[in-house]
Amino acid sequence: MASKSALLLVAAAAISGCAYKPGPDPEAGVIPVHVPVVSRSDFVFDAAAPNGSLPSSEAARLDSWFRSLDLRYGDSVYVDGGPYSEAARSQVGAIAATYGLFMAQGAPVTAGSPAPGSVRIVVSRTVASVPDCPNWERPAQPNYNNKMMPNFGCGVNANLAAMVANPEDLVHGREGSGVVDVVTSTKAVNVYRSTAPTGTQGLKEIDTKGGK
Template sequence: MRNPVSKKAIASALSASLVLILGGCGGMPMNNPSLDSVHQPVVSRTNYTLDITTGPSGISIPEQRRLAGWFEALDLRYGDRITLDDPMRSGASRAAIEAVAGRYGLLVGDEAPVTPGAVAPGTVRVVVTRSTAAVPGCPDWSAKSDGTLHNATSTNYGCATNANMAAMVADPEHLLKGASGQGVTTVMSSTKAIDSYREAPPTGEQGLSKNSTQSNSGNK
């Protein structure tokens, strides 16, 4: 003879099954119902410093070579910012450093960031500020399921787009503030390369003309 099952036992079993089913759908945060990614590029700055010995006439040739070697070791590139911490405000020293920085197509700024230690007398501190961009926490597969009853956005949403943007941007500072105008229109900037290509003389033009003349004379 079978033992009768009480209604209370059946209700308890159904409740436990429901909890297990809903528990399997958990793991998805319900705090982002928008289409904005919670993972955004973060810009970090690193300061590199080099103290250069100066004199009454500015910076000596050996010190300029040391500065150029330091720039080469840093792989100085577009997006880096060069500033000077010079308590004496020496125009000759600044001009010498600007000449070295100009070889890399960079200008020297006016306001240097705060760096550890004081600048010793008779020296000028060259500061190179380099910015990098990255998206922390990506990829984010922390959610255990894509199911959500609140139409929430996936935790990994936007990771690929924002990570690619952070990796491809030439100057990470532009993610914080766009590039300022340089007094020229967008059309003038975009056509500069085209105009340079059109106005430049063809490579080997003289050699081709001379060879063509000699070739025609030989055929006669």
């Protein structure tokens, strides 16, 4: 009898060891699984710049390239051409200014290097998006495990990613300019201080029997 009990205990221990033990499940918490993801793409254009300046034909090609990229706010324009590219940098800056952009300092690392007598123009574009949204892979009911809905966070975070003009601000943030209009900043405070409290006017008598 004792041997049978021992065998039963060993079998029970073996079966319990095979029990399913789920790992961490993000959908079981309250933090959204769908969050904005910021990605950056670098576009490269090599232009001939004899004597360090762009000929008119190369400037026209560069402008056409900017139009094909739909150059817009949030893009960063760099010039990589060594110490002799200041004249070309000024020309590229003048073309970029027609799109409302300033030149960025430095240049990102790209494959290879510009050929002698040429400069490399790099346009960096940052995009914010929320992958896998919308997501209705699972019905709302039944929800036996009390998990968040698969679409939870898609609406708020997708709108956040869409309304930020420069997606890099989601990563690095942005410091204040330091320029403050005192009149504008104190307008709301002055209205709050100058408005009489509603309690000083007493309670209004409302007649609910007149039917008017």
